[in-house]
Amino acid sequence: MASSVCINHTDRTATARCHTCHKPLCADCALKGEAGTFCSVNCQDNYEKFMGQYEVRRRPGFFTKLKNLIVTLFALGLVAALVLFVGGKIMHWGWCMDLLKRLGL
Numbered sequence: 001m002a003s004s005v006c007i008n009h010t011d012r013t014a015t016a017r018c019h020t021c022h023k024p025l026c027a028d029c030a031l032k033g034e035a036g037t038f039c040s041v042n043c044q045d046n047y048e049k050f051m052g053q054y055e056v057r058r059r060p061g062f063f064t065k066l067k068n069l070i071v072t073l074f075a076l077g078l079v080a081a082l083v084l085f086v087g088g089k090i091m092h093w094g095w096c097m098d099l100l101k102r103l104g105l
């Protein structure tokens with residue numbers, strides 16, 4: 001059973017496996033991180049990058065929500081500008097005319 005022996009120490013029994021490349025590792029070779037056990041920093045980075053991509057794919061709602069928020073704010077801005085213009089130029093509301101004057105319109 002070659003897989004039960006550490007890749008770096010053929011005389012030691014593997015106690016863990018790299019999360020990324022699945023190489024068998026002994027206690028001294030296993031690099032323990034928050035995400036799991038790895039054979040090298042490189043494998044740990046690859047795994048975290050992979051998980052990062054997975055998170056983004058699993059939660060596409062964040063970008064949709066952000067886009068909706070921007071669209072909503074833009075629409076609110078348009079409505080506010082319209083109210084201000086109509087109120088100041090047509091209805092002659094004092095506060096609207098003041099604001100328009102301040103904006104130089």
Ligand SMILES: [Zn+2]
Nearest residue numbers: 018021039043
């Ligand atoms: Zn590895």
Ligand SMILES: [Zn+2]
Nearest residue numbers: 006009026029
């Ligand atoms: Zn080892």
